[in-house]
Structures are given as C-alpha cells and as structure tokens.
Amino acid sequence: MFGTYLRRELVNRRKQTVIISIGMALAIGLVILVNSISAGVQGAQASVLQSVYGVGTDITISQAAVAPTAGAAPGAFAFGSGSGATAGGTTTLNQSTLTTSRTETVFDATQLDTVSATSGVSAATATLSLTNMTFSGQLPSQATGTSGTTGGAGGAVGGQAGSSTTQTAPTGGPDGAGGSSFSVDNFTVLGLDPTGASVGPLSAVTLASGRLLTAADVGTDNAVLDSSYATSASLATGGTISIGGTTFTIVGTVSSSGSDSVTASDVYIPLDVAQTLSSNVGKISNIYVTASSSSGVDQLATSLKSALPTATVSTQADLASTVSGSLSTASSLVSNLGTWLSILVLAAAFLIAILFTISGVTRRTREFGTLKAVGWSNRRIVSQVAGESVVQGLIGGAIGIVVGLVGVLVVNIIAPTLSGSAAATSAATGPGGGGAGGGFGAAAKAVASTTVTLQAPVTLGIILIAVGLAVLGGLLAGAIGGWRAARLRPAEALRSVG
Amino acid sequence: MYELKNVTKTYNASKRKITALDSVNLSIPDGQMVAIQGPTGGGKSTLLQMLGALDRPTSGEVQLGSSMLSKLGDGKLAAIRAKEVGFVFQGFNLIPTLTALENVETALAPLGVSGAERRQRSQDALASVGLSERFGHLPAELSGGQQQRVAIARALVKRPDVLLADEPTGALDEDTRDEIMELLESFWRDQGLTLIIVTHDSAVARRAERRLHIKGGKVTELAAQPA
Numbered sequence: 001m002f003g004t005y006l007r008r009e010l011v012n013r014r015k016q017t018v019i020i021s022i023g024m025a026l027a028i029g030l031v032i033l034v035n036s037i038s039a040g041v042q043g044a045q046a047s048v049l050q051s052v053y054g055v056g057t058d059i060t061i062s063q064a065a066v067a068p069t070a071g072a073a074p075g076a077f078a079f080g081s082g083s084g085a086t087a088g089g090t091t092t093l094n095q096s097t098l099t100t101s102r103t104e105t106v107f108d109a110t111q112l113d114t115v116s117a118t119s120g121v122s123a124a125t126a127t128l129s130l131t132n133m134t135f136s137g138q139l140p141s142q143a144t145g146t147s148g149t150t151g152g153a154g155g156a157v158g159g160q161a162g163s164s165t166t167q168t169a170p171t172g173g174p175d176g177a178g179g180s181s182f183s184v185d186n187f188t189v190l191g192l193d194p195t196g197a198s199v200g201p202l203s204a205v206t207l208a209s210g211r212l213l214t215a216a217d218v219g220t221d222n223a224v225l226d227s228s229y230a231t232s233a234s235l236a237t238g239g240t241i242s243i244g245g246t247t248f249t250i251v252g253t254v255s256s257s258g259s260d261s262v263t264a265s266d267v268y269i270p271l272d273v274a275q276t277l278s279s280n281v282g283k284i285s286n287i288y289v290t291a292s293s294s295s296g297v298d299q300l301a302t303s304l305k306s307a308l309p310t311a312t313v314s315t316q317a318d319l320a321s322t323v324s325g326s327l328s329t330a331s332s333l334v335s336n337l338g339t340w341l342s343i344l345v346l347a348a349a350f351l352i353a354i355l356f357t358i359s360g361v362t363r364r365t366r367e368f369g370t371l372k373a374v375g376w377s378n379r380r381i382v383s384q385v386a387g388e389s390v391v392q393g394l395i396g397g398a399i400g401i402v403v404g405l406v407g408v409l410v411v412n413i414i415a416p417t418l419s420g421s422a423a424a425t426s427a428a429t430g431p432g433g434g435g436a437g438g439g440f441g442a443a444a445k446a447v448a449s450t451t452v453t454l455q456a457p458v459t460l461g462i463i464l465i466a467v468g469l470a471v472l473g474g475l476l477a478g479a480i481g482g483w484r485a486a487r488l489r490p491a492e493a494l495r496s497v498g
Numbered sequence: 499m500y501e502l503k504n505v506t507k508t509y510n511a512s513k514r515k516i517t518a519l520d521s522v523n524l525s526i527p528d529g530q531m532v533a534i535q536g537p538t539g540g541g542k543s544t545l546l547q548m549l550g551a552l553d554r555p556t557s558g559e560v561q562l563g564s565s566m567l568s569k570l571g572d573g574k575l576a577a578i579r580a581k582e583v584g585f586v587f588q589g590f591n592l593i594p595t596l597t598a599l600e601n602v603e604t605a606l607a608p609l610g611v612s613g614a615e616r617r618q619r620s621q622d623a624l625a626s627v628g629l630s631e632r633f634g635h636l637p638a639e640l641s642g643g644q645q646q647r648v649a650i651a652r653a654l655v656k657r658p659d660v661l662l663a664d665e666p667t668g669a670l671d672e673d674t675r676d677e678i679m680e681l682l683e684s685f686w687r688d689q690g691l692t693l694i695i696v697t698h699d700s701a702v703a704r705r706a707e708r709r710l711h712i713k714g715g716k717v718t719e720l721a722a723q724p725a
Contacts, residue, residue: 001600001603001604001607001613001616004596004600004603005593005595005596005600005604008595008596008600009595011595012594012595012636013595366589366591367591367593367594369591370585370587370591370592370593371593371604372552372576372579373550373552373579373585373591374579374580374584374585374604374605374608374652374653375576375577375579375580375581375605375608375609375656376576376580376604376607376608377573377576377577377608378572378573378576380607380608489553490552490553491544491547491552491553494547494552494587494591
C-alpha cells in the first residue's frame with residue numbers, strides 16, 4: 001500500500017513533485033559543480049606547488065628572515081686596485097659571488113636530524129637556497145684617468161679632485177674614451193642532497209637532457225640546470241657554468257612536470273659543494289618533509305613546530321595561499337562565492353521542499369483525517385509523508401547529479417586555463433626581506449609560474465554527498481510535514497471540511 | 499454494544515466554551531440500526547466521533563464492547579477504528595489520487611493483510627456494492643452515488659462490528675439516496691452490523707429501528723416509525 005500510495009501521489013500531484021525536484025536538482029547540481037571545481041582548483045594549486053616543492057612534500061621548514069647586521073652586504077663585490085686584467089688602458093673585471101638569497105635565513109643542518117627523528121616523518125631532505133651574482137665588464141684603467149671627472153656608473157673612481165691639472169681628453173675603457181661597459185648577471189642556485197631526490201624540488205622535474213645528480217656527485221662540481229634557464233643563457237649539457245668563481249660541469253637539464261613552467265631553481269648543485277662555496281658549511285635554508293600518512297600532516301606540523309620552535313613550519317594548505325595569479329582568483333571565487341551560493345541554493349531548495357510538503361499536508365487534511373478514521377496510525381501517516389518527500393528529494397538528487405555532471409563536463413570541455421605562481425621562499429618574507437640595501441637589486445626568489453588547465457574531477461565522494469543531501473532534504477521536509485500530519489486529530493481533520 | 503455514561507464534550511472556540519455533548523447517557527445494543535437527528539450544531543457529528551473512537555470525551559465514559567474508548571491512547575483508538583469501526587461520510591472522503599480498488603485497500607492496510615488478500619477482498623467488496631467494472635477508476639471519474647458505494651465498500655471490507663454513517667445520503671439525489679440506503683440496510687441485515695446513521699433527512703431516519711434526537715448536546719429518544 002505504501003508504494004502504491006506513494007507512486008500515485010507523486011504521479012497525480014505532478015506539479016508539486018516537479019517543483020520540489022527541480023529545486024533540489026538545481027541545488028544538488030550546483031553542489032556537485034562547486035565541489036568538483038573546488039577539487040580541480042586544489043589539484044591545480046598542488047600542481048603549481050609541486051613545481052616548487054616537489055611531489056609528495058607535505059611540509060616545508062624554513063627560518064624567518066632576520067634584519068641584516070650593520071655593515072653586512074651579502075653578495076657585494078670586492079675589487080682591489082690590482083683586480084682584473086689591464087690592457088690598453090682598459091681593465092677587464094670578472095667576479096662571481098655565491099650567497100644566500102636576501103630572503104633566506106640559513107640554519108644549522110643538524111635540524112634535519114631532528115626532523116628525521118620526529119615521529120610521523122616518512123622522508124626529509126635539506127636544501128640550501130643561494131643566489132649567484134656575476135659582475136663582468138670593462139672599465140678604464142685608473143692610470144689613464146687624469147681628469148677630475150668620475151668614471152662611469154659603478155664607482156670606478158678617476159682623477160684627483162680639487163687639484164689643478166691640465167684637462168686632457170679621457171682615454172681607455174671599452175670605447176677608448178674613458179667609458180665603461182659591464183653586466184651583472186644573477187641566477188638562483190639550489191644546493192641539494194643528490195641522494196634525497198624522493199622528496200624535495202627535484203622530485204617534480206622531468207629530465208630534459210643528460211642526467212640528474214646522483215650519490216656519486218656528492219663533493220663534485222657537477223650541476224644540473226633548469227632547461228628554460230639553460231636555453232636563455234645559451235648553456236647545454238656537457239658545457240660548463242661558473243658558480244661562485246668555480247667552474248661546474250653541466251651534467252643535465254630538467255624541466256618542470258607542469259606545462260610552461262620553470263623549476264624551483266635555475267641551477268642545482270650538490271649540497272656540500274654549495275655549503276662550501278657560499279661559506280655556509282653545516283648550514284641549510286629549507287627542509288622538505290613527507291609525512292607517513294596524509295591524515296597526519298597537521299599533527300606532524302604541530303610536532304615539528306614544538307621540536308623546532310624558531311622554525312617556520314608550513315603545510316601544503318599553508319602553501320596553497322601563496323599561489324597567486326588567476327588560479328588564486330578562481331580558488332577564492334570557488335571557496336567564497338561558490339560555497340555560499342551552494343549553501344544558499346541548498347537552503348532555498350530545502351525551504352521549498354519543506355513549504356510545499358507542509359502546504360501539501362494542509363491541503364490533504366481531510367485525506368489524512370479519513371485515513372486516521374479508517375485506522376491508519378500516526379506512524380503510518382508520517383512514514384507516508386516522509387516517504388513521499390524522500391522520493392521527491394531523491395528524484396531531485398538524481399536529476400541534480402545529471403545536471404552537475406553535465407556542468408562538470410562543460411567545464412572540462414571548455415578546460416579554462418589558469419595561471420598560478422608560487423614562491424619557494426614564501427615563509428621567509430620577514431623584516432629586511434626585500435628591497436633594502438643597494439647592490440644590484442633584491443636577489444631573485446625561486447618562483448614557479450605555471451599555466452594549468454582546470455580539470456574538475458568527479459569522485460564517488462561528491463556523488464555520495466549529493467545523494468546524502470537529497471535524502472537529507474527529503475527527510476527534513478518529510479519529518480516536518482509528517483509532524484504536521486501526525487498532529488492532526490482525526491475528529492478535527494474531518495470537522496475542518498464540514 | 500455501546501455504553502455512554504455522562505459523556506460531556508466541550509470545545510473552546512474564540513474564547514467561548516461550546517458544549518457539544520452534555521451529560522449524554524446512551525446504550526446501543528449490538529446489531530441495532532439507529533438514526534440520529536437534530537439541528538445543525540446540535541452535537542450529532544460529535545456524538546458520532548465519540549462512538550467512532552475518533553475523539554475522547556471531556557468527561558464521562560464511552561465503552562464499545564470491552565474497550566473503554568474514553569480511556570485509550572491514540573494508538574489503541576486507531577487499532578479499534580482499524581478493526582471494529584467502519585465510517586461512511588457525507589462527502590465520501592475518498593483519496594483522490596487512488597483508484598476505487600486502492601481506496602478500498604486503504605482500510606485493510608493497517609490490519610497487516612497481505613497484498614494479494616487485500617486486493618481480493620477489496621475486489622469482492624467493490625463487487626458487493628455493484629462496482630466490479632470500476633476497480634481502476636479514480637474518484638473523479640465516478641458519480642456521487644458510485645463514490646459513496648466505494649466508501650461503503652471501504653467501510654465494510656474489514657468486516658467491522660459497527661458502521662457509522664455521517665449524512666451518507668446528504669450529497670445525493672433522491673433516487674441515489676434510496677439506492678444507498680437499501681445497500682446499507684442490506685449489509686446491516688446480512689452482516690449483523692450495528693448501523694448508526696446521522697441524518698437530517700427524515701425519510702432516511704424513518705428506516706431505522708431506533709431514532710435519537712440531539713439538540714444542545716442533549717440526547718432524547720424518539721419513537722421509531724416504520725417506513
């Protein structure tokens with residue numbers, strides 16, 4: 001009887017069924033779409049983050065930047081009076097410095113042991129993030145400058161100010177008239193443990209040519225280059241590159257696993273060599289950690305924070321906020337507008353279902369009074385009303401799943417591209433981090449700019465959530481409608497219609 | 499057998515207290531056909547609701563057989579209505595979305611009768627009121643007389659001890675009224691039912707063995723008049 005009555009009600013009160021189902025369908029469809037896009041945006045963010053932090057990195061550890069000490073000038077070039085090679089009134093200068101990036105703070109490498117010993121850590125590796133700056137150019141020799149004028153920009157000082165001298169035309173320099181010509185080049189260098197490639201920046205790269213660094217490269221002057229940087233600097237596998245004044249052999253080039261992106265650094269060298277060349281023996285700037293289980297990341301982050309109280313411990317969730325660009329806009333749109341829109345439409349659909357059910361119960365007062373008169377119990381009547389509402393919700397849910405899947409399909413067919421970038425040193429932007437000091441500008445950070453195609457995945461979980469919401473909406477409407485029906489006293493229900 | 503002792507029923511309506519039944523004492527033996535007459539608002543329908551276990555009195559006792567209806571909870575009253583009491587209403591009160599057969603089946607649903615038996619008994623009941631060709635018709639597709647026949651089949655399909663009819667012919671023309679009354683009387687005679695009819699129609703009331711008049715909540719006995 002339950003099934004027959006339910007079927008007849010749904011079919012013969014078609015208008016109510018259609019309105020409730022459409023309301024529920026729109027809400028469920030929107031929930032599926034927003035959830036899928038949200039998952040897609042998270043995936044895209046993870047993709048961008050992988051470019052910088054590598055696959056499987058759950059947590060990164062760094063130290064907040066500190067203000068430089070007075071007089072400190074990291075990366076400054078020091079030229080003596082006899083520096084460079086002088087010929088024909090022109091001095092050729094060439095000097096490289098390898099220093100920690102201005103926004104990086106190094107810390108003791110023993111902290112890696114502390115991290116590795118922490119419960120819940122599956123793998124951990126350390127890196128040293130450096131910047132190589134090269135000054136290369138020609139200046140007029142001091143001996144040739146007898147005038148009171150200064151040389152070119154860059155501070156090559158000439159002449160004796162204030163003295164009475166005969167004015168003669170300047171000579172020397174690359175143009176033969178006392179001028180200067182020089183360039184300043186910088187690129188990022190990442191010292192890493194060649195044996196720890198399962199986690200860290202090199203875990204997310206694709207070998208473009210040559211080979212990656214291996215355990216055999218420890219202590220050697222071998223380097224792997226980002227393929228984009230190698231192309232722009234006209235370098236290739238088998239060639240050499242000067243880093244901190246030392247000539248390295250380029251053993252391979254790598255590109256990011258993502259499209260149109262660069263990897264975390266321009267150049268990768270063995271950690272021990274990087275420490276020695278940059279005078280940071282026993283120091284590191286970042287630790288990359290993989291947790292034993294994805295559900296234990298937050299707990300592990302808490303443990304690491306207490307084990308390393310001065311360190312900045314960032315999880316992937318923290319890092320996701322560092323992703324900028326249209327991806328960030330999409331993420332914000334989905335998490336704010338999308339979520340609220342879903343909640344609003346869902347609330348409206350539930351309200352429509354509840355109001356229509358209550359209205360239906362009111363309209364069917366005589367019907368329920370009659371059924372009570374023929375012996376139907378309150379429970380049977382409540383079950384009937386609730387059953388009708390749940391089935392209406394389920395019909396709406398089923399249509400909503402189709403609507404949602406079509407929406408997801410449209411998104412995946414359109415496949416909007418989003419750009420995102422993430423800074424590897426996100427946690428190190430503290431006081432003194434950027435712009436202060438002179439030199440040749442702030443050191444470059446490792447920034448991965450990636451264009452990702454948004455793909456909205458549909459998971460069983462999302463479908464189950466949709467079905468659950470449909471049932472919940474139906475139950476809610478049915479419970480309230482059933483409660484109203486149960487409250488009807490049979491005598492009053494019959495009396496209300498004369 | 500019904501036994502009513504000092505049954506009073508009051509309602510509160512718009513801050514006024516309305517006494518629908520006022521210290522009613524009444525005894526109705528099994529198998530009797532009783533007509534209840536009286537002016538509108540006199541308490542006829544309220545009395546029928548007390549007898550049909552649809553409501554409880556404000557004070558006094560209503561007993562049907564061994565069941566003290568005035569003291570039972572909602573669940574027990576529903577069970578008594580399901581087993582022992584059949585109702586026929588002036589407005590037929592059929593479920594508009596269910597067919598004639600399904601409407602009759604609703605009376606068997608609370609008794610836990612299996613689907614096949616429910617269907618068979620409902621078909622038999624409809625056949626007994628002359629509607630064997632109308633099983634699949636919706637109420638809207640039936641005439642007033644046919645709808646009332648479906649309602650009678652629904653009331654009788656569970657083989658109740660009591661049939662309560664509230665103005666069963668009030669919405670019908672004279673010819674149909676007589677048909678319906680003949681039908682009710684035949685069931686009353688054949689099945690030994692207690693048949694209690696509330697009616698404004700003296701022609702209907704004259705068919706009863708016993709006639710009661712109710713006015714201002716007070717019940718008085720009228721002499722039975724042969725039709």
